[in-house]
Amino acid sequence: MKLSDLTIEEKLRLICGKGSWHTEDFGGKLPAVSMSDGPVGLRTMYQAENGTWETWSAVAYPSVQMLANTWSEDCARLMGECLGDDAAERNVDLLLGPGVNIKRNPLNGRNFEYFSEDPCLAGTLAKAYVAGVQSCGVGACVKHFCCNNLEFDRLHQSSDVDERTLREIYYRPFEIACEARPVAVMCSYNRINGTYGSEYKKGYDVLRGEFAFDGAIISDWDAVRDRTVAAKAGLDVEMPFNERNYERLVADYEAGKITEAEIDACAARVLALGERVLSMREQRAPKRTEAERAEAAKNIAAEGVVLLKNDGVLPLEKGIKAAVCGYYAKPDDVRTLAGGGSSQVVWKDASFDLPAQLSARGVENVYEQGCAVDTVWSVRMDMRRARMNAAESAVNLVCVGTGNLLEFEEGDRRSMRLPEVQERLILETAEENANTIVVLFAGAAVDMSRWVDRVAAVVYAGFPGMGGDAVLADLLTGARNFSGKTSETFPYELTDVPAAEGFVSAGVTRYQEGLDVGYRYFTSHDMPVLFPFGYGLSYAMFDYSDLALQPMETGVRVSFCIENISERDGAEAAQVYVHECAPLVYRPTRELKDFVKPVVRAGEKTIVVLTLPMRAFAHWSTSQDKWVVTDGVYKIMVGASSEDIRLSAKIKIEDGKICAL
Ligand code: BGC
Numbered sequence: 001m002k003l004s005d006l007t008i009e010e011k012l013r014l015i016c017g018k019g020s021w022h023t024e025d026f027g028g029k030l031p032a033v034s035m036s037d038g039p040v041g042l043r044t045m046y047q048a049e050n051g052t053w054e055t056w057s058a059v060a061y062p063s064v065q066m067l068a069n070t071w072s073e074d075c076a077r078l079m080g081e082c083l084g085d086d087a088a089e090r091n092v093d094l095l096l097g098p099g100v101n102i103k104r105n106p107l108n109g110r111n112f113e114y115f116s117e118d119p120c121l122a123g124t125l126a127k128a129y130v131a132g133v134q135s136c137g138v139g140a141c142v143k144h145f146c147c148n149n150l151e152f153d154r155l156h157q158s159s160d161v162d163e164r165t166l167r168e169i170y171y172r173p174f175e176i177a178c179e180a181r182p183v184a185v186m187c188s189y190n191r192i193n194g195t196y197g198s199e200y201k202k203g204y205d206v207l208r209g210e211f212a213f214d215g216a217i218i219s220d221w222d223a224v225r226d227r228t229v230a231a232k233a234g235l236d237v238e239m240p241f242n243e244r245n246y247e248r249l250v251a252d253y254e255a256g257k258i259t260e261a262e263i264d265a266c267a268a269r270v271l272a273l274g275e276r277v278l279s280m281r282e283q284r285a286p287k288r289t290e291a292e293r294a295e296a297a298k299n300i301a302a303e304g305v306v307l308l309k310n311d312g313v314l315p316l317e318k319g320i321k322a323a324v325c326g327y328y329a330k331p332d333d334v335r336t337l338a339g340g341g342s343s344q345v346v347w348k349d350a351s352f353d354l355p356a357q358l359s360a361r362g363v364e365n366v367y368e369q370g371c372a373v374d375t376v377w378s379v380r381m382d383m384r385r386a387r388m389n390a391a392e393s394a395v396n397l398v399c400v401g402t403g404n405l406l407e408f409e410e411g412d413r414r415s416m417r418l419p420e421v422q423e424r425l426i427l428e429t430a431e432e433n434a435n436t437i438v439v440l441f442a443g444a445a446v447d448m449s450r451w452v453d454r455v456a457a458v459v460y461a462g463f464p465g466m467g468g469d470a471v472l473a474d475l476l477t478g479a480r481n482f483s484g485k486t487s488e489t490f491p492y493e494l495t496d497v498p499a500a501e502g503f504v505s506a507g508v509t510r511y512q513e514g515l516d517v518g519y520r521y522f523t524s525h526d527m528p529v530l531f532p533f534g535y536g537l538s539y540a541m542f543d544y545s546d547l548a549l550q551p552m553e554t555g556v557r558v559s560f561c562i563e564n565i566s567e568r569d570g571a572e573a574a575q576v577y578v579h580e581c582a583p584l585v586y587r588p589t590r591e592l593k594d595f596v597k598p599v600v601r602a603g604e605k606t607i608v609v610l611t612l613p614m615r616a617f618a619h620w621s622t623s624q625d626k627w628v629v630t631d632g633v634y635k636i637m638v639g640a641s642s643e644d645i646r647l648s649a650k651i652k653i654e655d656g657k658i659c660a661l
Helices: 008-014 064-069 073-089 119-134 163-170 172-180 201-210 227-233 243-254 260-283 290-304 354-360 383-392 420-432 468-477 519-524
Strands: 045-047 053-055 139-145 158-160 184-187 216-218 306-310 321-325 364-368 395-401 436-441 457-460 508-510 542-551 555-564 574-580 591-596 605-613 619-621 626-628 632-641 644-654 657-660
Touching: 008 243, 008 260, 064 073, 064 119, 064 290, 073 119, 073 290, 119 139, 119 163, 119 172, 119 591, 139 172, 139 260, 163 172, 163 619, 172 201, 201 227, 216 260, 227 243, 227 260, 290 468, 321 354, 321 383, 321 420, 354 364, 354 395, 354 468, 364 383, 383 420, 395 420, 420 436, 436 468, 457 468, 542 632, 542 644, 542 657, 555 574, 555 632, 574 605, 591 605
Parallel strands: 139 184, 158 508, 184 216, 321 364, 321 395, 395 436, 436 457
Antiparallel strands: 045 053, 306 457, 542 555, 555 605, 574 591, 574 632, 619 626, 632 644, 644 657
8 A cells, every 4th residue: 555545534543553552554454563572572462351451471581681691693683583483473563672772870670671781782782683583574673762771750851961972872772773674663751852752853863864774663652742743753653542642643733733744754654664564474484483492592591691700619519418598599470580561571481490400400409488579678587497508508599689579660779789688698698608609680780799708609690581490500500601791880889880870850860971881981980890891700711812903994803812721611702892092082991892702612712803893993073973083093902801801902093094003
């Protein structure tokens, strides 16, 4: 159907969605594009016979924050492909994910749904995820554009951000993800410099112009305040259908407040969306069975668990006697092992039992919950039994976390610390057993200052999804090796984070730290952190050597060697950072520009080769309104983390050309 076949009434209707999860189809004349959350498992709803709305169960994958901890484009692509198959099976045309918002503040309630504090990591993984979903004939919807970095008062808060920071930090993951040609982008609820995300013409123009985004912009659910203003800005579909907004739009059209040409621009893109979806439906052919997808979820989780500390207590030996405590080892409800809100999945296999998985691997253990997991002070009597078990065992595993009680949509965490009862469970059992291992189930950085020095090991288990218990047991016993690294900094405490100051001020959040988000701040200001960005231990050990830089026409070829100097096979996420040595504008000390994660067998070496394009050296010039590469000297650093630079060398840019130094 062409635009000219539609009446103005139909066009007005077309840009307003239909029900909660579809676009208008005029009784089958157009494809009804069906949409569903979400980023870590399908949350497709259906109406049961008694009329109530229910959610289909689905494969539950690790949370996006954990996907980012894999530092693996292969994992992101795999997760996208699996989700694409899940969606195709339920006739979902558009998967509402991934979310690429930057983790500016560790307290943001939705950090578990987002990739990273770094735009290169977030964007690169999102691009692979989008490509994976779309290779299955299902569209992906990158969200939330833009600067949705807090849940507090999210429908009104305005993110006050300067243009350079927008370009280099907050737009950048969208820009990279757009290279995979996503079918849609979802706007954010908040305002950006005073303008609602649903009316953000300036940003949409950048998306469509500079980032070559050619899909549809859809609203976040109920994010539209004024459909007319939103349509004029270029927001194509309002979701869900809102009778009042629709009627006002019709009245505004009749009053001449919006022209037919303006409506046509949106309607044409909704028609194009339908056409693209129709042709994608034809490509649908399942790549994996459901069992294979559940297995993939486990493999992704295995790469996303981060070993933060190990005094030598791990891996656990067969036959060792362990005490296990903490609600998260064996939760009553697996929903508590994920963040809450629109990304919450009804798990297909709703079991999670770490003690049983450990027993199956020869780790004899006794389990005691130890304390309740509510957010207020309440200690159950069995904390005493957990202490006794710890005292009688060779090792003590404490499974603590946040889950959907503390991390959820529409609210932010109040503190970076764990609830008092859980901290006490760690401290009291650690008093009885020096070999205490903390397994942390959380979707964002946690302040560990009260207990980290009193325990022998810390495993950051994230929100691992289905089969996460088996994966953790494999990692803890050494059947699998750790290879995850942090995708966000773990500061000592919240006050170390610049964004913590001026968190909220009457309706406006000032991004006064500018480019100094996450490790950009900590490395540029020599601020110590508990665990830096890009950090994670392994049972293997890696050496880096032989960095070589070769100037090319359009960038610089970087090569270096990673050697596994241990007796365990492993995978190492190596990071490439860039710094301009004598800049004319502020430039952070270190900025991630690429990363790789090769598997290196015990005792073997691998040569990594990558190319940094000219853009890796550019900054957004506010005086010239464009990306600029300044002539000068640049340092290229290869690191095992943002604080552990193993190799570095310099190049020079002269007259816009890269030269050896
Ligand atoms: C969330 C979106 C989600 C939508 C539909 C909104 O509240 O912000 O991320 O896709 O609901 O469930």
